[in-house]
Amino acid sequence: MSPWLAPLPQSTDLPVLLPAAARLARSAVAERTAGSFRLRLHPAQGVVLFVLFLVGCGWAQAQVQPGQAGIIATLWKWTPILLGGFAFNLAISVVAMSAGTVAGLFLGFGQISMLLPVRKGAWLTTHFFRNAPWLVLLFYCMFLLPFQIRLFGVTIPVPDWMKATLGLSLPVMANVSEIVRGAIQSIPTAQWESAASLAFNRRQTLWMIIFPQCIKRMLPPWMNLYAILTMATVLTSIVGVNEMMSLTRQALSAEDRSGLLLAFYSYVLFWFFLYCYPIARWTVRLEARYAVDS
Amino acid sequence: MEFFWAWFRWLHESTGINLTIFYDGFDRGRFASGLLMTIRLSAICILLSVLIGILGAWLQGSRLQFTRHVVYWYIQFFRNTPPLVQLYFFYFGIGTLLTTPGATGGPVPMVTNVTWAVISLSFFAGAFNVEIFRSGIEAVPRTTVEAAESLGFSRFRTYLHIVFPLAFRISLPALNNNLVNLVKTTTLAYAIAVPEMLYVTSQIWSDELNVPEMMNVLLVAYFALVGLLVYVMHRWERAIRVPGFGA
Numbered sequence: 001m002s003p004w005l006a007p008l009p010q011s012t013d014l015p016v017l018l019p020a021a022a023r024l025a026r027s028a029v030a031e032r033t034a035g036s037f038r039l040r041l042h043p044a045q046g047v048v049l050f051v052l053f054l055v056g057c058g059w060a061q062a063q064v065q066p067g068q069a070g071i072i073a074t075l076w077k078w079t080p081i082l083l084g085g086f087a088f089n090l091a092i093s094v095v096a097m098s099a100g101t102v103a104g105l106f107l108g109f110g111q112i113s114m115l116l117p118v119r120k121g122a123w124l125t126t127h128f129f130r131n132a133p134w135l136v137l138l139f140y141c142m143f144l145l146p147f148q149i150r151l152f153g154v155t156i157p158v159p160d161w162m163k164a165t166l167g168l169s170l171p172v173m174a175n176v177s178e179i180v181r182g183a184i185q186s187i188p189t190a191q192w193e194s195a196a197s198l199a200f201n202r203r204q205t206l207w208m209i210i211f212p213q214c215i216k217r218m219l220p221p222w223m224n225l226y227a228i229l230t231m232a233t234v235l236t237s238i239v240g241v242n243e244m245m246s247l248t249r250q251a252l253s254a255e256d257r258s259g260l261l262l263a264f265y266s267y268v269l270f271w272f273f274l275y276c277y278p279i280a281r282w283t284v285r286l287e288a289r290y291a292v293d294s
Numbered sequence: 295m296e297f298f299w300a301w302f303r304w305l306h307e308s309t310g311i312n313l314t315i316f317y318d319g320f321d322r323g324r325f326a327s328g329l330l331m332t333i334r335l336s337a338i339c340i341l342l343s344v345l346i347g348i349l350g351a352w353l354q355g356s357r358l359q360f361t362r363h364v365v366y367w368y369i370q371f372f373r374n375t376p377p378l379v380q381l382y383f384f385y386f387g388i389g390t391l392l393t394t395p396g397a398t399g400g401p402v403p404m405v406t407n408v409t410w411a412v413i414s415l416s417f418f419a420g421a422f423n424v425e426i427f428r429s430g431i432e433a434v435p436r437t438t439v440e441a442a443e444s445l446g447f448s449r450f451r452t453y454l455h456i457v458f459p460l461a462f463r464i465s466l467p468a469l470n471n472n473l474v475n476l477v478k479t480t481t482l483a484y485a486i487a488v489p490e491m492l493y494v495t496s497q498i499w500s501d502e503l504n505v506p507e508m509m510n511v512l513l514v515a516y517f518a519l520v521g522l523l524v525y526v527m528h529r530w531e532r533a534i535r536v537p538g539f540g541a
Contacts, residue, residue, distance in 0.1 A: 017460060131524070132517055133516055136513060144509055231376045238378075238485050269379065
């Protein structure tokens, strides 16, 4: 048939938008898989934060009554305690990330299992924990886990921060699971087929061919998730864990004077920025290096 | 209906599973009001944040450098700080400054905590929406805008009638991600005592001492709420997607 006689395509009323729409849809799917927004930090933000901190200090200094310590001395006095709280935040984030990653890897592999019940079960678990808000999961673990467990007659106390860490590792697990599934499914089918033609079985293909290629693709969203998790550790202050945010509030009420609010909170934000900035930059660099043309 | 409620009373008496929100009228009312508050909070914040997104994306294309800078720093602030900090900033930082002397002489806040939650969460999600819509607008071909100009459309009318409808259509998948995230973030309003579902549920379990039951109810309720939103948005996404790509 001559091309002039071929019927016009029925369903392309916006052909000019197609490439753009396809690109945006792809990036939305990638974001959905990663489960969280991309953190984008620039040095300029650090500078602004520092200026905010200086303004806060100036404001606090202006309200110092005779006989009271200056703002710098006050901050210096509280710094060891606040940094102790910050170390606690970091500890929670590291433990929650490790536990969540290990569990998420299993769940992610479960999502591509050949067994239907395992696949469906892993899918349901993943989406259940992805749909539940982080704070609700945190409450769930804080209130429902026992404060001590008896094991072979030995009583092991379960401190608050451990329960909070578990609460945070649940959403991490679900997000890692999706990242793993997305990465495995993004590997071209030809890789599976050529492995099969070389007589690799499924497990060998997965471990020796597919998964090593996935690590590169998983690393940027995984690191971004870690940065988001670090920021989310302040949520544990709501359920009464003595991390940096709670300690700041306690310090403010111990000082019991006005004008310290901005200085203290911008100080806290600045520490979080210092920690998350290198991670965010590194994520961007890795992403650029591992970018796969599609 | 009475029979249905009575069944939960029987469930409590026979198994000890104490779901007061079903058989106790007072708790039922409390829980319903919390659920309603969460839905209302989500709906208002979704609406406002989309409006902020539309307006911000328009301002970002402004010819004035100042306007673009303002939008840029707005996005920077709300994108890169934890929403809990933003909420505290509005409620404790600005909220305590905006007070009027009450009848007893004590300061009375001019803006309620519910309003602060709406403002804070809308600005938070709005910052993401600006970027989402912007990338959609950038994807609309320059030639389309030129065609509109040649037909005598002003800049605003081009945006409203031609560029935005196209941009919205292709940025819907990304918008969905953000709106789902927003509904999950409404739980943070708990921290400033907004009587939404999490807050009301915590009141119920401290009165009735049925923590495990209420926790599970809460988890299932949020799963259902977010799942429903995901489903509806996904259907909408499929209905208005640009035809011709994908399966």
